[in-house]
Amino acid sequence: MTKFDAHLTELDTPAAIVDVQRMQRNIERMQRCTDGFGVRFRPHVKTTKCTPIVRAQLAAGGRGITVSTLKEATQFHADGIGDILYAVGIVPSKLPQVLALRRRGCDLKIIADSVASASAIAEFGRAQREVFEVWIEVDTDGHRSGVEPDGAALLEVARTLHGNSTRLGGVMAHAGSSYDLDTPEELAAMAEQERAGCVLAAERLRANGLPCPVVSVGSTPTALSAVGLDRVTEVRAGVYVFFDLVMHNVGVCTMNDIAMSVLTTVIGHQIDKGWAIVDAGWMAMSRDRGTEKQRRDFGYGQVCSLDGTVQEGYAVRGANQEHGIVWREGERDSDIAARFPLGSRLRILPNHACATGAQFPEYHALDERGLTRWSRLHGW
Template sequence: MTLLSALITPACVIDINRLERNSERMLTKCRTVGLPLRPHVKTLKSTQAAAIYAPLPSAITVSTLAEARYFAGAGYQDILYAVGLTPNKYEAVNKLLADGVAITVAVDNPSAVDALTRASSLFCKPLSVVIELDVDDHRAGIAPESETLLSMAKQINDAEQLAFSGVMAHAGASYGCNTQAAQTAMAKQECERTAIAAERLADAGLPCRVVSVGSTPTALSDYKQTGITEIRAGVYATFDLVMADLNVCAVEDIALSVLTTVIGHQPKKNWVLVDAGWMGLSRDKGSNNHGYGLVTDASGKVLDGWYVSMTNQEHGIIEHKDKLPIPDGLFEFGSQLRILPNHACATAGQYRKYFVTRDNQTVSEVWDSADGW
């Protein structure tokens, strides 16, 4: 039996009890609204983790083709690649098709559709294509009310070896919704605007088999999604400080942390130095309320007021939000701490192994993960 204290740090630790509870919470919500969940596996790019939050034969969402290949190798067949497709990725997509994977790709502009239709004869089987919608003026996507939406869908539908499948949206602006009411309003906006697009396409003779929406805050909101065929979400599995700041979860629900070791002190500055810098924590500062992460003791108990205020590549600097002096005995040289992440996806993506614990003392399993793009 391996102790957490014996691990080389920094190390990514998963509290499997919290992971299981978080996963069941989302599954219960989807069962309640009567919609299937298509989990986004980019948070924990691990088939062992997915056995909990996206068990086979679940449909899944991926953010890289490396994830698609990794999960396809484990038996996942219905995969949505939810990043706009470019020509340099056609060959990799075709290989997945040839291997029997029902992969769906996304486009959101006429240039992407033009390139895809010109190359469509290269695909060994009909390739499922969805159009990404912009429902919140946040990131990628085309407006649901746009005439270009209809022309893009028709062009895809008429192309050799392409199959227009529907529309998808991601309400990323929900990460700025600080109240339950605001999250519910954003969910309503996300669903209504996506449904408008689907209705317009159906009226034009282009029915949508897929009408897909999702973000963790909107998926867990009080709004009952209508006119939708599936919900997508990902960070709910582990949650993080951004979700806690939005009151989507409690800090005690966060299932991912970074184990780190105290390597020194700067008493005059009230600093504790640890071996988890931005290479171990990521550069993401989330809502900017917690620096680069909140500090817990080795068992996962939050140390009130202590946070990672600064990072270098391999060094993290811990101090108190009120600039309190370092207490005697709390941060001894060589002692271990854990850091709760701002953005779990960014932090987990730094690691190729996840160390799983049930008792916050020992390692019960070691999970691998996908790597690269």
């Protein structure tokens, strides 16, 4: 164990650890990628929900942020960030929060993907004498939300928004189905599908006399796999800052790029089963089993030694609330107690960094100077 890792023996477990060197490398990689295409990069902060990390993303060249909750928008605006996209469909009950933020000086953009949503925004804006900037969410891959880029609904929503109480700011897409892919060819094709669909939507709006200054695309896999981003104005991505085992299986990072891990202690053994029991169960790792349907299943997380060295074949393959069960894939390890002695410490790489991070109120950022506590935002 090096002096660098010795700091980890000071912590109670389980604890969320951020390898600052890896994190910074990931931030710089994404920024270089988007800079190379000459497009603006708007980091999605839902993965970390942590001000020091967001500041590192902006310092590297990020321009504005994307959030998944209005609580995030409120916190990051209070921390001095003004340009914010709330990238979740809005409902009328949340519009007063949006109004309050805008009247405090926040340049908050919201999205719509239906006439009902657009009408509610327009009606509220008229009543409050506020002009909201609204982007239209476009569905380029059948993943979740949005209007078809070549469908009639796109123009209906746009015309509803283009008025005195709203400003049509652009179109945005998120190719979330890229998480289901795992070859460079598939990922590049999905990135192009996302780009082409969003650009088509923008061109249709402009051809019909409607403004569309922003064309925004993004997911971590497509952002890192795009061959070209012609007529795109900005890219969004979030999980790249930490990466995780799902992204490893998708093929956009190695295990040595994964910047967040869960520090855990070995609390027992089942020798006859070849099990080591750790104090990181699903309450620490989350119940996200995102690798279960991928080409390699890591259970609840990949086991590493205290210094971060991957222990091949060992994963948290079973979990209860506060107990994780570690065993080696494919065979019983009769020497499990010698390999992972009682009281020894391990680090577990997560399936989904967003879900695992959400289990903790703070990160312990580890660099050559030691450990620093970084608060993490919770709730909605």
